Amino acid sequence: MTSFNKVKDWFISMGSPxxxxxxxxxYLPFMILLSLLLVFISLSWGLFFAxxxxxxxxxxxxxxxxxxxxxxxxxxxxxxxxxxxxCLIWRAKVAGMLLRSAAPIGASFTLMALISGAIWxxxxxxxxxxxxxxxxxxxxxxxxxxxxxxxxxxxxxxxxGDRAAALLSLVGVSMIPIIKKSVxxxxxxxxxxxxxxxxxxxxxxEMYLPLLxxxxxxxxxxxxxxxxxxxxxxxxxxxxKNWFKQKILGD
Amino acid sequence: xxxxxxxxxxFRLLQKDLLIAYRKTSSYxxxxxxxLVVLTFFPLAIGSDSSFLNxxxxxxxxxxxxxxxxxAVESLFNExxxxxxxxxxxxxxxxxxxxxxxxxxxxxxxxGSPILLASMxxxxxxxxxxxxxxxxxxxxxxxxxxxxxxxxxxxxxxxGKGAILSAIIVLPFSIPVLLLGTAATNAAxxxxxxxxxxxxxxxxxxxxxxxISIATAEALRINSD
Amino acid sequence: MDLINLISEINMDDNYFYVVYVLVIFxxxxxxxxxxxxxxxxxxxxxxxxxx
Numbered sequence: 001m002t003s004f005n006k007v008k009d010w011f012i013s014m015g016s017p018x019x020x021x022x023x024x025x026x027y028l029p030f031m032i033l034l035s036l037l038l039v040f041i042s043l044s045w046g047l048f049f050a051x052x053x054x055x056x057x058x059x060x061x062x063x064x065x066x067x068x069x070x071x072x073x074x075x076x077x078x079x080x081x082x083x084x085x086x087c088l089i090w091r092a093k094v095a096g097m098l099l100r101s102a103a104p105i106g107a108s109f110t111l112m113a114l115i116s117g118a119i120w121x122x123x124x125x126x127x128x129x130x131x132x133x134x135x136x137x138x139x140x141x142x143x144x145x146x147x148x149x150x151x152x153x154x155x156x157x158x159x160x161g162d163r164a165a166a167l168l169s170l171v172g173v174s175m176i177p178i179i180k181k182s183v184x185x186x187x188x189x190x191x192x193x194x195x196x197x198x199x200x201x202x203x204x205x206e207m208y209l210p211l212l213x214x215x216x217x218x219x220x221x222x223x224x225x226x227x228x229x230x231x232x233x234x235x236x237x238x239x240x241k242n243w244f245k246q247k248i249l250g251d
Numbered sequence: 252x253x254x255x256x257x258x259x260x261x262f263r264l265l266q267k268d269l270l271i272a273y274r275k276t277s278s279y280x281x282x283x284x285x286x287l288v289v290l291t292f293f294p295l296a297i298g299s300d301s302s303f304l305n306x307x308x309x310x311x312x313x314x315x316x317x318x319x320x321x322x323a324v325e326s327l328f329n330e331x332x333x334x335x336x337x338x339x340x341x342x343x344x345x346x347x348x349x350x351x352x353x354x355x356x357x358x359x360x361x362x363g364s365p366i367l368l369a370s371m372x373x374x375x376x377x378x379x380x381x382x383x384x385x386x387x388x389x390x391x392x393x394x395x396x397x398x399x400x401x402x403x404x405x406x407x408x409x410x411g412k413g414a415i416l417s418a419i420i421v422l423p424f425s426i427p428v429l430l431l432g433t434a435a436t437n438a439a440x441x442x443x444x445x446x447x448x449x450x451x452x453x454x455x456x457x458x459x460x461x462x463i464s465i466a467t468a469e470a471l472r473i474n475s476d
Numbered sequence: 477m478d479l480i481n482l483i484s485e486i487n488m489d490d491n492y493f494y495v496v497y498v499l500v501i502f503x504x505x506x507x508x509x510x511x512x513x514x515x516x517x518x519x520x521x522x523x524x525x526x527x528x
Contacts, residue, residue, distance in 0.1 A: 111505070112501070120498070150419055151420065245524060
């Protein structure tokens, strides 16, 4: 019982900027190093030591960057919608800062998924791009990320910007399934494409395990990058407060 | 003091907006002319033989309508924001999302419905069969209404910031409308069964209308505090 | 010794260049996401320290 209370108290105290900032200053170097190490190990495993695919040769290894990036791009958007909801309902400043910190990272992962997918497509299926449902909806996801970044960077007042971005994330997350479905149907409204770019899910464990490791590593990397940006956002907003000045002058 | 009913207040709001727009010719003329100009550019820039035009006609008409409604959003909230009318709407005791529905509807009547007329010129430009006109009109009515509501949300979020930011917000969400509308028009041109697309567009309108209006109200609230 | 054996087992076909391109772009994106907040944070600290 008390351990649950301890976790609850930790969670609540994370909502206070001074506590959060000091926590980040303490654990951030460790988080970044650990996540970089994990990604290095999992990427090396996938890019070097996993077996070569007999059909696609070695270009298939892009999957170890492409799939985790795509998974992250969607998870981060959902996280933004959740923190956006918290920001709008409870007006929690830290929730707004989390949203602003997550957005550029999510956009980067989406971009990574798009680029790695295009580069993978060229040698494997002969084309950089095709307008099938999955690629098109990922591209649209990227545009929605860009819209969110655009809206909060265009509003000077930080709290207002947080709430506008939160609202857009919430509306965005509810529209994503609709967009996905309609782009899916688009293929039946018009001519279906000559080939689909769905990966075969049946993979031997020697290939599947590094993929899982990379997904895990990328999640760790996202958390580290998130706290890095959160630290900067905290500093940006609280820089004139007394606790901040005492903290940095004291260091 | 006369106690006004909700419906009469909404009706007065509609009247006021329409009257203001009627007096300022550019409110309804510029979106229409813009639509026609965009229409003109596609054959000029891409190619103009008749079979090709038939193929690109639905997409072109819809893109022109989309761009027109994206740019027209400036006249929806910005003027009212700048002269304080928006605040007046807020402090009145009426449910804001209903006021928004009325405002968007009046905005559509001013900027969206001329497009319906202009699309008839589009039929001539792109040499479309007369059998497709009815579907084209119905899909455009429903589609431009949905687009008006979506751009209202974009305009409310980017209040005072210009149409291009609003466009970036609205464009991803307008893709389903675009796909449905072009599919309906395409099917009409090729004389395939297409009533399901129109029903779908109608359903989309009735779902979008309340939810987006609530989101728009929230966005206005955020931006005007 | 084991590591050297492992590394010598790696031989890739020509398609591997595509993997290298992706890896490079990935590293660039990660570096951007690492350094841009870090430098901005440093700037804020410097500004507050200079103000006294």
